[in-house]
Amino acid sequence: MSDENESGGTEYLIRGARPLGGEPADILVRAGEIAAVGPRAAAEAGAPARTVQADGMIALPGLVDLHTHLREPGREDAETVASGCRSAAMGGFTAVHAMANTDPVADTAGVVEQVWRLGRDSGHCDVRPVGAVTRGLAGERLAELGAMADSVARVRVFSDDGMCVSDPLLMRRALEYVKAFDGVVAQHAQDPRLTQGAQMNEGEVSDRLGLAGWPAVAEEAVIARDCLLAEHVGSRLHVCHVSTKGSVEIIRWAKQRGCDVTAEVTPHHLLLTDDLVEGYDPIYKVNPPLRTAADVHALREGLADGTIDCVATDHAPHPIEAKETEWANAAMGMLGLETALSVVQHTMVDTGLLDWAAVADRMSAAPARIGRLTGHGRPLAAGEPANIALYDASAERVVDPAAMESKSTNSPYRGMRLPGRVTGTFLRGVPTVLDGKIQ
Amino acid sequence: MRHLLSTADLGHDEAVLILDTARELAQIGERSVKKLPTLRGRTVVNLFYEDSTRTRTSFELAAKRLSADVINFSAKGSSVAKGESLKDTALTLQAMGADGVVVRHGASGAAHRLAGWVDGSVVNAGDGTHEHPTQALLDAYTMRERTGRLAGLRVAIVGDVLHSRVARSNVLLLHTLGAEVTLVAPPTLVPVSVGTWPCQVSYDLDEVLPKSDVVMMLRVQAERMNEAFFPTAREYSRRYGLDRDRFALMGEDAIVMHPGPMVRGMEISAEVADSPRATVTRQVANGVSVRMAVLYLLLGGSEPAIGQR
Ligand SMILES: [Zn+2]
Numbered sequence: 239m240s241d242e243n244e245s246g247g248t249e250y251l252i253r254g255a256r257p258l259g260g261e262p263a264d265i266l267v268r269a270g271e272i273a274a275v276g277p278r279a280a281a282e283a284g285a286p287a288r289t290v291q292a293d294g295m296i297a298l299p300g301l302v303d304l305h306t307h308l309r310e311p312g313r314e315d316a317e318t319v320a321s322g323c324r325s326a327a328m329g330g331f332t333a334v335h336a337m338a339n340t341d342p343v344a345d346t347a348g349v350v351e352q353v354w355r356l357g358r359d360s361g362h363c364d365v366r367p368v369g370a371v372t373r374g375l376a377g378e379r380l381a382e383l384g385a386m387a388d389s390v391a392r393v394r395v396f397s398d399d400g401m402c403v404s405d406p407l408l409m410r411r412a413l414e415y416v417k418a419f420d421g422v423v424a425q426h427a428q429d430p431r432l433t434q435g436a437q438m439n440e441g442e443v444s445d446r447l448g449l450a451g452w453p454a455v456a457e458e459a460v461i462a463r464d465c466l467l468a469e470h471v472g473s474r475l476h477v478c479h480v481s482t483k484g485s486v487e488i489i490r491w492a493k494q495r496g497c498d499v500t501a502e503v504t505p506h507h508l509l510l511t512d513d514l515v516e517g518y519d520p521i522y523k524v525n526p527p528l529r530t531a532a533d534v535h536a537l538r539e540g541l542a543d544g545t546i547d548c549v550a551t552d553h554a555p556h557p558i559e560a561k562e563t564e565w566a567n568a569a570m571g572m573l574g575l576e577t578a579l580s581v582v583q584h585t586m587v588d589t590g591l592l593d594w595a596a597v598a599d600r601m602s603a604a605p606a607r608i609g610r611l612t613g614h615g616r617p618l619a620a621g622e623p624a625n626i627a628l629y630d631a632s633a634e635r636v637v638d639p640a641a642m643e644s645k646s647t648n649s650p651y652r653g654m655r656l657p658g659r660v661t662g663t664f665l666r667g668v669p670t671v672l673d674g675k676i677q
Numbered sequence: 678m679r680h681l682l683s684t685a686d687l688g689h690d691e692a693v694l695i696l697d698t699a700r701e702l703a704q705i706g707e708r709s710v711k712k713l714p715t716l717r718g719r720t721v722v723n724l725f726y727e728d729s730t731r732t733r734t735s736f737e738l739a740a741k742r743l744s745a746d747v748i749n750f751s752a753k754g755s756s757v758a759k760g761e762s763l764k765d766t767a768l769t770l771q772a773m774g775a776d777g778v779v780v781r782h783g784a785s786g787a788a789h790r791l792a793g794w795v796d797g798s799v800v801n802a803g804d805g806t807h808e809h810p811t812q813a814l815l816d817a818y819t820m821r822e823r824t825g826r827l828a829g830l831r832v833a834i835v836g837d838v839l840h841s842r843v844a845r846s847n848v849l850l851l852h853t854l855g856a857e858v859t860l861v862a863p864p865t866l867v868p869v870s871v872g873t874w875p876c877q878v879s880y881d882l883d884e885v886l887p888k889s890d891v892v893m894m895l896r897v898q899a900e901r902m903n904e905a906f907f908p909t910a911r912e913y914s915r916r917y918g919l920d921r922d923r924f925a926l927m928g929e930d931a932i933v934m935h936p937g938p939m940v941r942g943m944e945i946s947a948e949v950a951d952s953p954r955a956t957v958t959r960q961v962a963n964g965v966s967v968r969m970a971v972l973y974l975l976l977g978g979s980e981p982a983i984g985q986r
Contacts, residue, residue: 437785440869441869441870442870442873444868445868445869445870445871445873445874446685446845447785447786447807448785448786448804448805448806448807448808448842448845449785449786449805449806449807450806451868451869453869517789517793518785518786518787518789518790519790559762562762562764563762563763563764563790564763564782564784564786564787564790565784565785565786565790566783566784566785566786566805567784
């Protein structure tokens with residue numbers, strides 16, 4: 239990739255793309271910003287402007303992910319910030335949040351600054367570290383939330399993701415405390431007692447397979463409690479990876495009451511169901527678990543009507559040996575960055591539930607707003623930062639994890655035919671992906 | 678049939694074929710020379726991650742009576758205990774040229790995983806809380822032997838259904854064979870979706886006993902009370918244990934089964950366990966015949982097993 243000075247000088251004229259799926263309009267990118275959109279773009283382009291042919295492609299604001307696991311520091315064999323950022327760029331993302339469950343845990347200013355710097359150095363994607371809510375994710379004492387907020391990483395999202403802040407008093411305090419710096423607590427809603435030893439969604443399939451069940455109520459009860467807590471103390475709450483019909487209903491109810499709650503859904507929970515576990519292949523083992531078709535239906539509806547604010551990948555790389563084992567011993571989690579937009583197209587756009595403008599909201603504007611990111615999730619308009627994803631919705635591909643930029647290959651979509659392909663990604667005017675290739 | 682992983686994979690005719698084959702093979706056990714040359718040159722590996730001398734010995738005897746070479750690959754003291762993954766073990770067995778792998782493992786689905794990694798036939802000898810197909814087959818065999826039929830037979834399965842691989846395999850197989858199964862347990866010890874299973878459920882043992890031709894008692898671990906599945910072992914026994922008084926509620930010809938090992942005093946009292954209407958030792962004997970049938974049908978011996986004299 240070219241260095242910043244050089245690229246800052248390169249102009250790009252993106253021709254023929256359809257902003258938010260609308261009428262084709264040229265986009266002129268100059269000095270990190272969108273200089274012009276529409277007929278004036280070509281006219282204003284300088285002689286050395288490089289042309290990017292994007293006829294028929296959908297142009298979206300660069301995607302923003304509230305939920306990834308980049309594994310660094312600690313599990314660089316599964317992913318590094320650099321490889322995760324390349325993977326993000328290939329998925330059309332220009333900003334990702336990196337969860338705190340690293341080793342060491344991102345529970346101090348030092349660790350979040352380290353992750354932030356690794357992201358800046360990668361140049362492929364902005365990385366916003368998520369700070370742990372509690373020290374060591376132990377759920378006992380608050381981490382130094384203010385220090386992380388005040389650090390250069392400017393942490394605004396706090397989460398013990400992977401673990402639930404299950405102590406109601408601690409959750410209340412965390413919700414209150416982060417108000418001082420406009421932070422938000424992102425809760426991994428999972429009652430630990432109700433899910434002891436749990437292996438998959440509790441229902442017909444788990445009962446037949448003899449795998450310990452993970453009841454929907456273990457998620458729903460925590461969400462209901464947290465919504466009431468957030469309402470009581472007047473705080474913002476974000477719910478990670480909503481996976482059940484009941485959760486959607488509770489969040490819809492809470493929003494109607496005026497509770498300041500936002501929620502995310504993963505691509506895999508929009509598409510995959512628990513019957514995939516039948517063959518005991520741990521590629522389908524994930525937390526929260528894959529649920530039923532009725533849940534998938536409710537999640538799609540919730541995302542369509544805005545009850546669920548955004549899509550977040552929960553990109554969770556694992557080395558091969560963590561999945562090539564018996565189910566109970568396998569790690570939980572799936573890759574998501576490089577397939578997210580395709581899965582959203584397949585489940586939400588091709589089904590008529592969302593148009594591309596709404597996709598831009600759910601995958602860029604809304605997550606940027608929740609994470610308090612400036613410079614991302616902005617409209618495709620003159621004067622805005624040139625964070626852009628170009629997407630060929632008419633393409634089709636068979637998913638090949640080996641060809642991905644992620645260091646890991648644990649994609650549940652292996653061999654699956656999915657629509658669409660990201661052909662270009664621009665981060666502040668610099669192409670991180672061009673012609674479908676990492677730059 | 679390539680593997681035997683679940684009784685759900687067995688159709689009616691297939692299941693009956695196994696039982697009929699087992700009956701023919703049982704006659705060999707009664708001869709002075711107990712061996713058949715059927716599986717000569719074949720290698721059967723017993724891969725046991727859980728201690729179960731009873732099941733391992735039964736499979737070993739079955740394979741040896743069919744003249745197969747048997748390798749016991751116990752998890753203890755082997756590379757397995759030193760952290761070798763199931764996949765690496767599978768590749769080792771593959772390299773050894775195992776024609777059949779009999780696997781017992783604490784994780785549900787382990788046999789399924791193994792079947793994806795080896796070319797030989799995999800027999801599930803119990804995987805976690807999932808299934809134990811040969812136990813169900815020997816149970817069905819014993820029921821047919823004792824009562825003369827399976828269609829319409831009323832079978833009560835009593836105890837910790839939730840954690841029982843024996844119960845899962847039996848419900849599916851007995852349904853396939855036309856029996857009517859009633860599960861009896863405290864509500865905490867049946868799966869939440871049990872209503873979708875092909876059987877009845879009752880919480881009241883006394884009500885079910887007089888209407889049962891077969892009563893199968895499952896092992897119940899007293900430690901379950903620490904997870905609040907029931908208050909105390911004593912209360913469990915009082916409500917769901919098969920003692921002499923309850924035994925008297927059963928029909929005169931009704932039999933008592935137990936997959937073993939029994940917890941005498943917990944789910945079954947000593948006098949019931951030792952009664953002539955208890956089939957426990959018969960089940961053990963039948964286990965060898967049924968496992969011979971399964972190995973024979975899976976590994977397709979070069980010589981006919983049946984009808985040879
Ligand atoms: Zn999580």
